[in-house]
Amino acid sequence: MARKVVITGLGATTPIGGDVPTMWNNALKGVSGARTLEDDWVAKYELPVHFAARASTPALDVLSRVEAKRMDPSTQFGVVAAREAWADSGITEVDHDRLAVAFATGIGGVWTLLDAWDTLREKGPRRVLPMTVPMLMPNGVAAAVSLDLGARAGAHTPVSACASGTEALHLGLDLIRSGKADVVVCGGAEAAIHPMPIAAFASMQALSRRNDDPEHASRPYDTGRDGFVMGEGAGALVIEAEEHALARGARIYGELAGTSVTADAYHITAPDPQGLGATRALKAAMFDGRIQPEEVVHVNAHATSTPVGDKPEYTALRAALGAHVDNVAVSATKSQMGHLLGASGAVEAVLTVLAVYERKAPVTINLENQDPEIPLDVVTKTARDLPAGNIVALSNSFGFGGHNAVIAVRSI
Amino acid sequence: MASNEEILAGLAEIVNEETGLATEAVELDKSFTEDLDIDSISMMTIVVNAEEKFGVRIPDEEVKNLKTVGDAVSFIADAQA
Numbered sequence: 001m002a003r004k005v006v007i008t009g010l011g012a013t014t015p016i017g018g019d020v021p022t023m024w025n026n027a028l029k030g031v032s033g034a035r036t037l038e039d040d041w042v043a044k045y046e047l048p049v050h051f052a053a054r055a056s057t058p059a060l061d062v063l064s065r066v067e068a069k070r071m072d073p074s075t076q077f078g079v080v081a082a083r084e085a086w087a088d089s090g091i092t093e094v095d096h097d098r099l100a101v102a103f104a105t106g107i108g109g110v111w112t113l114l115d116a117w118d119t120l121r122e123k124g125p126r127r128v129l130p131m132t133v134p135m136l137m138p139n140g141v142a143a144a145v146s147l148d149l150g151a152r153a154g155a156h157t158p159v160s161a162c163a164s165g166t167e168a169l170h171l172g173l174d175l176i177r178s179g180k181a182d183v184v185v186c187g188g189a190e191a192a193i194h195p196m197p198i199a200a201f202a203s204m205q206a207l208s209r210r211n212d213d214p215e216h217a218s219r220p221y222d223t224g225r226d227g228f229v230m231g232e233g234a235g236a237l238v239i240e241a242e243e244h245a246l247a248r249g250a251r252i253y254g255e256l257a258g259t260s261v262t263a264d265a266y267h268i269t270a271p272d273p274q275g276l277g278a279t280r281a282l283k284a285a286m287f288d289g290r291i292q293p294e295e296v297v298h299v300n301a302h303a304t305s306t307p308v309g310d311k312p313e314y315t316a317l318r319a320a321l322g323a324h325v326d327n328v329a330v331s332a333t334k335s336q337m338g339h340l341l342g343a344s345g346a347v348e349a350v351l352t353v354l355a356v357y358e359r360k361a362p363v364t365i366n367l368e369n370q371d372p373e374i375p376l377d378v379v380t381k382t383a384r385d386l387p388a389g390n391i392v393a394l395s396n397s398f399g400f401g402g403h404n405a406v407i408a409v410r411s412i
Numbered sequence: 413m414a415s416n417e418e419i420l421a422g423l424a425e426i427v428n429e430e431t432g433l434a435t436e437a438v439e440l441d442k443s444f445t446e447d448l449d450i451d452s453i454s455m456m457t458i459v460v461n462a463e464e465k466f467g468v469r470i471p472d473e474e475v476k477n478l479k480t481v482g483d484a485v486s487f488i489a490d491a492q493a
Contacts, residue, residue, distance in 0.1 A: 064432065065432065066430075066431060066432035069430070126460060126463070127460060127464075129457060129460075130452075130453045130456040130457055131453055131457070
């Protein structure tokens with residue numbers, strides 16, 4: 001029998017809260033973290049998108065100036081979230097050789113890379129900082145968290161675009177089940193609100209252009225949805241073998257019951273319109289966790305608010321859960337905080353764990369005219385109570401490249 | 413042309429900016445690695461910032477000879493002369 005894995009620590013820094021309690025309170029209220037960007041580069045480069053959802057607490061308000069200097073902004077967010085999760089877990093003593101990190105990013109140190117390129121062109125090679133390489137490498141965040149916590153059972157960086165954060169939990173679960181680690185700090189971090197990624201995502205018509213009304217731009221499942229809103233931040237979860245958590249008398253939020261990763265092998269960016277890869281991922285995660293569809297009461301959907309993306313996820317949910325999908329409370333939390341790319345799966349995992357633990361499903365905002373082709377029971381306006389007893393919640397993440405990742409969280 | 417005192421003060425600011433060490437800790441007889449715990453990556457950043465601040469060139473092969481703060485002050489003073 002596989003080792004049972006539980007979640008014992010949560011951390012987050014997001015556009016709707018710089019820590020978990022603030023984020024959770026806002027997620028239950030229903031707020032928008034999207035704002036008009038005040039940066040002069042928006043006008044300078046004539047960007048077609050003028051808004052994004054910035055982290056509500058700048059990392060420099062939390063980290064010291066000197067430690068932040070050696071980290072790309074994405075790593076700064078990751079370290080902030082990982083420290084919160086670690087403190088929240090209450091772990092005081094750990095075998096550091098049995099402590100691993102699985103910390104994802106979608107893009108990596110894009111600010112560092114592009115700043116260094118600007119420096120090279122404007123000032124020459126001598127002025128390119130010696131810390132440039134360790135700051136831009138995608139594994140920089142996992143390495144920084146490992147260094148910060150003394151995690152020596154490996155520091156891993158799953159990279160699968162917007163599925164990365166969820167894939168980190170998939171990897172973490174495997175590390176514990178296979179006996180390679182007892183405790184894993186899982187998470188995802190992203191800081192890509194820079195003119196180049198904005199231009200690139202806009203170029204592929206992925207971003208909302210509701211420039212005159214940023215707070216209503218991210219509207220999953222609404223007929224007026226026109227693209228996602230760029231977000232930034234990080235989420236982190238401490239997961240550990242159940243016997244390890246019980247031995248230290250830990251507060252347990254829930255069980256990481258099952259996870260899965262599949263690939264569409266259909267198109268580099270477009271989702272399979274039948275949602276076949278997503279369906280296989282949902283079924284695989286439920287199989288992994290020995291979960292019956294009827295146990296599922298809540299789904300934190302990927303739901304980015306793009307015209308083409310939201311519907312195949314519904315198709316997949318119906319295929320995986322059958323008629324029971326009509327009884328499931330669905331939350332699309334990107335409506336509030338935008339799309340945190342490689343961090344989104346980790347932040348949404350934190351929300352999913354809290355939904356199970358607190359038995360409340362967060363609010364989906366901006367849903368005014370629900371797409372009739374997506375007849376899900378979406379939680380809108382006020383948070384919804386989830387039932388007592390044994391419950392399961394799922395969180396989906398899908399990424400460019402045809403990546404599908406799903407986690408299943410069971411109540412304790 | 414900066415005096416040795418001015419070079420020391422300028423260098424102390426650069427070290428403080430890079431490492432967070434108090435400027436008063438940056439004294440002539442202090443070793444960058446032994447006393448100030450500055451690693452090679454921070455040292456290169458300090459060197460490049462010092463080049464810009466004092467308008468001198470500190471060749472890479474010279475950096476390993478700058479063991480103490482006093483060595484760096486002397487090198488910069490000579491280079492400016």
